[in-house]
Every structure is written in structure tokens, then in C-alpha cells.
Amino acid sequence: MTAPRSAPRPPSRWLFAAFAYALVTAAVTMGLSLQTPWLGLRLSPWKEGVRVEASQGPAAAIPVGARLLGLRTVGAGPGAAEIALRAEDLIEEPDVMSTYAQIDGFFARQEQIASVLAQPQVQLRWEANGPVSEALVAPQDRPISSLPLLFWFQLVVSITGCLIACWVWVLRPHDWGARMFGLTGLLFPVFVMPAAVYSGRELAVSGDLFFALNALNHWGSIMFGAAFGAIFLVHPRPLVRPVHMAWPFVVFNLWWLSDVLRLAPSPAVGMQLSVITEMLLAMGFAAVQWRQSRGNPLDRASLRWFILSLMVGSGLFILLIITTAMLGWLPPMPQGYAFGFFLFIYVGIALGLRRYRLFELDEWAFRMLLWLGGALAVVAVDALLILALDWSAGPAIGASLWICGALYFPARQWLWQQLAHRPGMQLHELMPDVVRIAFQPSRRAQEDAWQDLLRRIHDPLHLEADPGFDQPHAQVQDGGLALLVPACGGLPAHRLSYPSRGQRLFSTKDATFIGALCQLLNEAESSRDAQERGAREERKRIARDMHDDVGARLLMLIHRAQSPELTELARAAMNDLRTALNVMDAHAIPWADAMADWRAEATERCDAAGVTLAWGAPQQPAGELASRQKSVIERALRESLTNALKHGQPRQVEISVALDADGLIVRIRNDGAPTHPEQWAEGRGLRGMRHRLEEYGARLDASTLPDGRTEVSLRLPLAQEPRTATQEASS
Incomplete structure (x- = not known):
């Protein structure tokens, strides 16, 4: 065990x-510094000798500015050799000497001088602008204040x-x-x-x-x-x-x-x-x-x-x-x-x-170091008061605590603010951008604007959607190389890598800042949702009124019309009203239902005109279509079919609907009297159709096929939402 x-x-x-x-x-x-005998002199090299810069204690009698010539042991007899002092004796670091012999000679002189200073009394010989004088000095223990x-x-x-x-x-x-x-x-x-x-x-x-x-x-x-x-x-x-x-x-x-x-x-x-x-x-x-x-x-x-x-x-x-x-x-x-x-x-x-x-x-380590710095500051101030002002220990520790409390904590707070990385942008500066993102006309536009904002803030080398990240808060990963931004405002999560073009790392401050930004975006999106809910309720009320009033009168007109032309006109108005009401409903429509509606209307109109309809479309189309997109396609299809039946007088109309990665493609062909598209006069209906299609980034083309048939083709990118004047102003 x-x-x-x-x-x-x-x-x-x-x-x-x-x-x-x-x-x-x-x-x-x-301890090693204080064990040496002390004369009370502060010396400096001067020419070839030693100069007294300050004197106190045992050698206080030697004036400042005097040249200290030498020293010898007292009681060794008049013939005792004196050690003449040289400027080299005060060398701070012997490594500046060029040979080992010089260094060892320096150590030998230090030993001689130290042995003299270790005696109870030392005879000092000095000169100060006059005859040479001597002073008898008794070296003392070195006080800490002399260091x-x-x-x-x-x-x-x-x-x-x-x-x-x-x-x-x-x-x-x-x-x-x-x-x-x-x-x-x-x-x-x-x-x-x-x-x-x-x-x-x-x-x-x-x-x-x-x-x-x-x-x-x-x-x-x-x-x-x-x-x-x-x-x-x-x-x-x-x-x-x-x-x-x-x-x-x-x-x-x-x-x-x-x-x-x-x-x-x-x-x-x-x-x-x-x-x-x-x-x-x-x-x-x-x-x-x-x-x-x-x-x-x-x-x-x-x-x-x-x-x-x-x-x-x-x-x-x-x-x-x-x-x-x-x-x-x-x-x-x-x-x-x-x-x-x-x-x-x-x-x-x-x-x-x-x-x-x-x-x-982590950041807590900086806090530990700052607290340790505070403890050192208290010790240092306490020692300074005791040594410099000769205070007793009690008042000194009290004063040091007061001084450090008054000066250290503000300095510590300032230093912590400097150490903690903060993003270059502030939240209040980014609020207009967040609101602009929330009120973009489509999810695609919102995601593009959100990614642009993230790039402006952190300038990462890589930015990509990360659907696998489902945490509610931003996280720093890979030692600061990556920052995971949570899903917010209906937008997917994102992963940012290598901030500032790889020049720095992400920190927890970055994660906190992005978290606050996501919260702002959620709030802005909630405000937009509330606004849209109110708008939808108002549209529903208007749609009910139009259905009950205008729809009832159009239905009455269809049943009481005296001529086929008036009946057809009322029926077309009813179809347009139904299309407009569907748009106001604002619900997504399955592709199968949308194609069924288009085929039913085209079949009804071709049967009424005595024209054969050839319909081609996917059997089981998956996905949904926005009501506004269904409306613009429906109106374009209706206008194209009207032009074919009215001006071409065909025997057969062929309509094909196809879906691919780029969007929707609708082709309307007829075998009526051929005319070149350049000779067509663009009326109000065609101009209105082009205008509506341009709002969705769609393209309308007309051409004459090699077999003489006329073709109108419509290409619509389904990912793009319309951009109206109101939406442009709000963004």
C-alpha cells in the first residue's frame, strides 16, 4: 500500500x-559590512591620494577637504612603518585591473590597512592647506547609518x-x-x-x-x-x-x-x-x-x-x-x-x-505581488523612520502604516489599472454599431456587420463561425491565441484567432468586454423583435380589414360583372390582393406550396386563354421561401405571363422553375409571334417588375431562342433580402 x-x-x-x-x-x-572598524570618514580618490569628503564620530577632528596621507598602528614604536594611502585603495571593483598580480597586490594592501584599523588606536596623518597634522583615532563599531x-x-x-x-x-x-x-x-x-x-x-x-x-x-x-x-x-x-x-x-x-x-x-x-x-x-x-x-x-x-x-x-x-x-x-x-x-x-x-x-x-498572481510590495513598503518606511529620525519602534511602525496606507493603496490601484489590459474601444463608443447590427434587414447582413465589428475591435488573423460553441459566456482558449464569442442576437458563435494580426494574445479582459458587447446586442435584438411584433400585429389588422372590405367588394364585382374583360380584371385584382395579404402575413412558405400556387394560377389563366401550359419544377423541393420573396416572384411570373398571352398570342407557354446553389431560376417561353426584345416598349408593368426585382438583387433577361420562341428568364438570389428606403434609413 x-x-x-x-x-x-x-x-x-x-x-x-x-x-x-x-x-x-x-x-x-x-552583518559583514558592519563588522569592519569605523573611523567616521567618507573618502574619495583625489589625484594620487585620498580626500576627506565628510568626517564624524572618531575622526571628527579631521576637516573636510583634507588629504589623508597615511595611517599606522599606535604603540608600535617611532620606527613603525606607515602605510601611505593611495587613490587605488578606494577602487570599488578590483576587476578593472589588467593583471592578476595587480589584483593580488590590491588584496595584500587591503589586508595591511585592515590589520591597522583593527587595532584599538590608529594614528592618522593628514594635510589641509598647511603643515601635515596627525590625529589619534580609536576605531568604533560601524553604525548602520554610515552605510x-x-x-x-x-x-x-x-x-x-x-x-x-x-x-x-x-x-x-x-x-x-x-x-x-x-x-x-x-x-x-x-x-x-x-x-x-x-x-x-x-x-x-x-x-x-x-x-x-x-x-x-x-x-x-x-x-x-x-x-x-x-x-x-x-x-x-x-x-x-x-x-x-x-x-x-x-x-x-x-x-x-x-x-x-x-x-x-x-x-x-x-x-x-x-x-x-x-x-x-x-x-x-x-x-x-x-x-x-x-x-x-x-x-x-x-x-x-x-x-x-x-x-x-x-x-x-x-x-x-x-x-x-x-x-x-x-x-x-x-x-x-x-x-x-x-x-x-x-x-x-x-x-x-x-x-x-x-x-x-493569471491576474491573481499580480495581486499577490502587489500585496507583497505593500508589505515591503511598510518595512522600508519603518526602517527609514528609525534610522533617519531616530524614532522608537512603536511610533515608527504606526507612522509607516499610516504613510503606506495613504500612499500605497492609491498607487496600487493605479498600477493595477495599468497592468490590466483593457480593449482600445469603450462600450459607449460601440453602441451605435450594435444598434445598426440589430436593425440590419437580413440575417446575412447582420452576420457580416457583426464580423466587421469584431475585426475592428481585435483585428484577428482568423475569424470564423463556430456552431459547436454553446456556452453563454466568451472564453479565452489556447493560452490566449483564440477567443470564443458566444451566440448572441440570433447570430451564431464565432472563433477569433491571433488578435492584432498575431502581435498579442487575448486576455480575460477581452472576454469580459466581448461578453458585455454580446449582452448589448441581445438587448438591441430584443428591442427590434418587440418593434417587429408590433408591426406584425398592425399588418395583421390591416390585412383583416382589407380582406373583409376590399376582398368582399372584389368578389361581388367578379360575380356581378357584365363582361368577360371586367371579370378578368376583377379576378386579377383579387389575385394581387391575395398576394399582398400573403406578404403582410410575413410567414415563411414551403417551396412546395409556393410552386403549387404559381402552377394553379398559371394553369387557370392559360386555360381561360385557350393556351397549353407545359410546367416543369422539382417534385419535392425542400426548405421554405420568405413571403416577400414569394410575392416578388409571383408578380414577376404574373406580369411575364400577361405579356406572353396579350402580345404573343401563343399556342403553348412553357414555364420551368429550378433551384440551385445560386438561387432561383424561372424561365417563361412562348411560341407566339416572334419579336426581338430590343423592339419591346417597356410599359409600367415591366418597369415596376424590374424595380421590385432590383430590390432583391435579381436579374430579368429577355431573349429570342434559335427556334423562334421568346424567353423571359428571372434569376433571384434567395439569401438576399430587400433593402427599402425605410431600412436604409434605420441602418
Whole structure:
């Protein structure tokens, strides 16, 4: 029996573990910085010596602007050697030296100076526009307030970068790309915080400690670069198996050993060249990923932000620190501030998460990070009040909570609004378009207008109907590549793919926005349905009145007419009235019933005229015909038959009705006296027939066949509804 597996730890617990790791490394860094003896001086290089920029505490007697010449141990006798101070003693980063001999000599001098400072009393020799003076100083424990701004800047940068990277890692623990990114976050303090110790020193630290911190800084930097290169080996798609990602770490660990053991020809080869090589490898892996992600906007989106962030962060650091140290193009800027460039990497990828949802993180993860930022803000303000204003812990924590409550929450709300993607269009701007869609004259026109609106909003590469999607709400699928729009307003569901021509991904905000738009369309369609119901009721009332009044009088006229011509005229008027009433009924009519009506009327009229009728039509036509379409076909057929019987005086009339994919085709042929269609005079009936047909996109053609018969053909696209002046105005 297997033991039950323990439930996975929640992401918040892992994130706070990373927070604890960052705080521990910061505490160790502060402890190492505070264990060095303190003179109370702020020094800077000046020509070949050292200049006093500020003095307090034990060495407060030394004036600002004095040149500190040297120091020696008190009680070692008058012949004790003095250590003359040089500008090189204040070098922030020894990697700028060109040889290992120079670096090792620098560490030896640091050991000598640190051993003097470790004594109870130190004799300082200085000069300030006059004779050389001496001061007896008793070094003290270094207070935390004496740590320079550069020290705190490096601590904040390393903690921030570490937390952002670990935040991504703990939320996607099984993603190798996220794992490597999280590893860079864990390595970030490893090479930044040792540099913070020796770059923030007052004058010197122990040579052995300096060497160890410098070696740790090198190792962290090289492993950081290897981890970043490994990201591009597995993200956005794996180029190698995970086991092979160990090779860069093995190779560059050996490279680091060659630097520490002084086996490399120079520091430029042992340290700087390794970092540049890692940068070039990362760019090469990124180029391969870019090529393989062709046609995949999801991969391209994440890769684009990784490359941009890496180039801005690491590129600026390499340009301003490593390259200038190797080639001497420019005097290098303080390394501690240059570490801030690495923060561009983490902030840039966080922005990429907002825009492209790298590693498929959800919006709640942003809320977690913002709340963690609030906790850090309270701690930072509390420490600032205690250190800067010398407040006690009680008032300081109260004031920090008040300050953060007043400033942080508005800032957090603004930042959340910036992080959350919102569509470029607002609902109130689209309301006229929604109403226009609802009042289109046909379903086909509605669907075309709806698709046009969806294209305007999201500009997708692909848009197609998706009848299989039956959910009531819009959904984002395929990691943001697709958005499923529910059926609304009587229109089918649709699937949108690759928004903004494949330049971004869909988000839950897009789904919410489309859902609200669908609700508006449903409401507009309901308003149209209510309007049409009222119109139908009114048409029914008018139809009843016409049937009861006009129909009864026409029927009376048919029975009491004294001449056949008057009877025929009344009968034709009755047929027209019946056709008009059918249109007002507005119900769809089966094809079989419509063809039966047309055949019955044609048979009756041909029998009355003594003409043989040859009828041809499908036996069992499927589907239905709109009443308005039946009306226009019926009137055109009636007018064509009238012209054939009146002007041609034929012996036989042939009528054929056919249905195909393009619509309806009706042909009326007669064998009467042949006349060329160009000689026909277009009367009111023919003009009216053409006008009605044009409303439906139909075409009427007349021709003389080779056998001498006259043919009138009617082609009507059944999918198209008429567009009247009223409908044009409403749309």
C-alpha cells in the first residue's frame, strides 16, 4: 500500500520562502559590512591620494577637504612603518585591473590597512592647506547609518530582482523556463550582495574576506549568465532535453575555477570574457528560438519580451562595466549602480507577463505581488523612520502604516489599472454599431456587420463561425491565441484567432468586454423583435380589414360583372390582393406550396386563354421561401405571363422553375409571334417588375431562342433580402 502523497504547497508559501531567503542574504550582507572598524570618514580618490569628503564620530577632528596621507598602528614604536594611502585603495571593483598580480597586490594592501584599523588606536596623518597634522583615532563599531546609499541601492535591487524571478518560478514550478528564470533570481543576490560589502567599505576590509567576496561575486555572475542562457534552451520551446542544460553550468564552473586559481591569462579572460561569451550564447539560442517560433505568435510574444529585457539589462551592464574595463573606452560607472540595469530584465519580463502572459500566469498572481510590495513598503518606511529620525519602534511602525496606507493603496490601484489590459474601444463608443447590427434587414447582413465589428475591435488573423460553441459566456482558449464569442442576437458563435494580426494574445479582459458587447446586442435584438411584433400585429389588422372590405367588394364585382374583360380584371385584382395579404402575413412558405400556387394560377389563366401550359419544377423541393420573396416572384411570373398571352398570342407557354446553389431560376417561353426584345416598349408593368426585382438583387433577361420562341428568364438570389428606403434609413 503506497503512502498518500502530500498536497502541494501553495504558491504563496514558496514566495514567502523566497522573501525569507532574500532577507537572510541581506542580513548577512549587512552583518559583514558592519563588522569592519569605523573611523567616521567618507573618502574619495583625489589625484594620487585620498580626500576627506565628510568626517564624524572618531575622526571628527579631521576637516573636510583634507588629504589623508597615511595611517599606522599606535604603540608600535617611532620606527613603525606607515602605510601611505593611495587613490587605488578606494577602487570599488578590483576587476578593472589588467593583471592578476595587480589584483593580488590590491588584496595584500587591503589586508595591511585592515590589520591597522583593527587595532584599538590608529594614528592618522593628514594635510589641509598647511603643515601635515596627525590625529589619534580609536576605531568604533560601524553604525548602520554610515552605510552609503550605494550599499542600500544594491540591496534593494537584488531583493527586488530575486522576488520577481521567484514569483514566476513558484507559480509555474514544473516549467523549465520558469525554473531557470527563478534560478537567476536566486543567483542575483549571490553576486550583487558581496559587491555591496566591498564597494560600500569605508577604507578597507580583510584581504582574505575581500578575495572570498570577489570570488563569490564572480561565481554568481557566471552562474547567472549560464542560467539565463539555459532559459533560451527551453523557452518558449525546448531545444534540448533538460539533462543537457547542465553542460553550460559545468563548463562555466570550470571557467570560474580557472579565474579563482589564476590559471587564466588575465582577469579579462578569466572573468569578463566568460560573461560576454554567455551573453553571445544566449543571443544565439534566442535566434534559434526565434526561427523555430515562426508563425506562432504566442512563442514570439514571450520571446520578444525576453530578448528585449535581456538586451536592455545585461547589454547596458556589459557595455558600461565589462567592455569599458576591457577596452578602456570610457571610465566605468560605479558597479553598484550598474547592477540596477539587471533590474530592467526582471521588470521587463514582469511587463511581458502583463502584456503577453508569459508562463501562463493569471491576474491573481499580480495581486499577490502587489500585496507583497505593500508589505515591503511598510518595512522600508519603518526602517527609514528609525534610522533617519531616530524614532522608537512603536511610533515608527504606526507612522509607516499610516504613510503606506495613504500612499500605497492609491498607487496600487493605479498600477493595477495599468497592468490590466483593457480593449482600445469603450462600450459607449460601440453602441451605435450594435444598434445598426440589430436593425440590419437580413440575417446575412447582420452576420457580416457583426464580423466587421469584431475585426475592428481585435483585428484577428482568423475569424470564423463556430456552431459547436454553446456556452453563454466568451472564453479565452489556447493560452490566449483564440477567443470564443458566444451566440448572441440570433447570430451564431464565432472563433477569433491571433488578435492584432498575431502581435498579442487575448486576455480575460477581452472576454469580459466581448461578453458585455454580446449582452448589448441581445438587448438591441430584443428591442427590434418587440418593434417587429408590433408591426406584425398592425399588418395583421390591416390585412383583416382589407380582406373583409376590399376582398368582399372584389368578389361581388367578379360575380356581378357584365363582361368577360371586367371579370378578368376583377379576378386579377383579387389575385394581387391575395398576394399582398400573403406578404403582410410575413410567414415563411414551403417551396412546395409556393410552386403549387404559381402552377394553379398559371394553369387557370392559360386555360381561360385557350393556351397549353407545359410546367416543369422539382417534385419535392425542400426548405421554405420568405413571403416577400414569394410575392416578388409571383408578380414577376404574373406580369411575364400577361405579356406572353396579350402580345404573343401563343399556342403553348412553357414555364420551368429550378433551384440551385445560386438561387432561383424561372424561365417563361412562348411560341407566339416572334419579336426581338430590343423592339419591346417597356410599359409600367415591366418597369415596376424590374424595380421590385432590383430590390432583391435579381436579374430579368429577355431573349429570342434559335427556334423562334421568346424567353423571359428571372434569376433571384434567395439569401438576399430587400433593402427599402425605410431600412436604409434605420441602418
